[in-house]
Amino acid sequence: GENVEQHPSTLSVQEGDSAVIKCTYSDSASNYFPWYKQELGKRPQLIIDIRSNVGEKKDQRIAVTLNKTAKHFSLHITETQPEDSAVYFCAASIGGYQKVTFGTGTKLQVIP
Amino acid sequence: EAEVAQSPRYKITEKSQAVAFWCDPISGHATLYWYRQILGQGPELLVQFQDESVVDDSQLPKDRFSAERLKGVDSTLKIQPAELGDSAMYLCASSYPGQGRGETQYFGPGTRLLVL
Numbered sequence: 739g740e741n742v743e744q745h746p747s748t749l750s751v752q753e754g755d756s757a758v759i760k761c762t763y764s765d766s767a768s769n770y771f772p773w774y775k776q777e778l779g780k781r782p783q784l785i786i787d788i789r790s791n792v793g794e795k796k797d798q799r800i801a802v803t804l805n806k807t808a809k810h811f812s813l814h815i816t817e818t819q820p821e822d823s824a825v826y827f828c829a830a831s832i833g834g835y836q837k838v839t840f841g842t843g844t845k846l847q848v849i850p
Numbered sequence: 851e852a853e854v855a856q857s858p859r860y861k862i863t864e865k866s867q868a869v870a871f872w873c874d875p876i877s878g879h880a881t882l883y884w885y886r887q888i889l890g891q892g893p894e895l896l897v898q899f900q901d902e903s904v905v906d907d908s909q910l911p912k913d914r915f916s917a918e919r920l921k922g923v924d925s926t927l928k929i930q931p932a933e934l935g936d937s938a939m940y941l942c943a944s945s946y947p948g949q950g951r952g953e954t955q956y957f958g959p960g961t962r963l964l965v966l
Contacts (some may be wrong), residue, residue, distance in 0.1 A: 772954065781957040782893065782940065827892050837906050838955065840892030
């Protein structure tokens with residue numbers, strides 16, 4: 739089955755700096771890659787996703803890049819703010835009704 | 851905005867007891883997922899329903915866990931008997947296939963289970 743590895747497990751950045759979280763996946767058939775943000779004690783919420791037919795997607799301060807050849811994808815957060823502090827999960831799926839496999843999470847701390 | 855509902859939010863039980871969790875997905879969402887999330891880890895899929903049918907329960911410990919979605923709407927996850935290692939957050943999620951974004955999952959608030 740699919741295996742998703744996520745790095746780093748923790749990340750501390752100064753407010754205003756950029757943060758990058760990286761994930762690798764094992765199943766070359768995977769074609770859907772969502773990112774979820776989970777604040778302490780709250781439910782995971784989708785923040786951005788990308789499909790294998792594109793290499794990059796942006797939404798304001800958040801961007802995701804995908805390298806299908808290397809089977810890795812990354813989340814980029816620019817101009818970080820304290821409210822960005824949370825645990826971020828990457829995930830991979832073949833799509834449709836197929837199982838979504840989550841990474842182990844990255845705890846991001848933005849220091850004011 | 852519609853949300854996935856779960857109850858109870860918190861459950862404390864003793865080992866060997868039975869526990870049950872309930873989930874009501876967003877109206878119209880045909881796909882329903884139950885995940886277990888251990889502190890510090892990502893969600894792990896336990897069971898996935900498409901309408902009332904199970905499409906993936908490969909990671910469900912079937913000797914003690916059961917799940918049903920009889921009418922294809924709300925769902926119940928049961929553990930009997932509960933073990934200490936079952937202490938975790940149990941998350942329910944739903945999605946609506948068919949719009950090209952069928953994989954987008956919307957999570958409920960979760961049920962935090964503590965087994966003593």
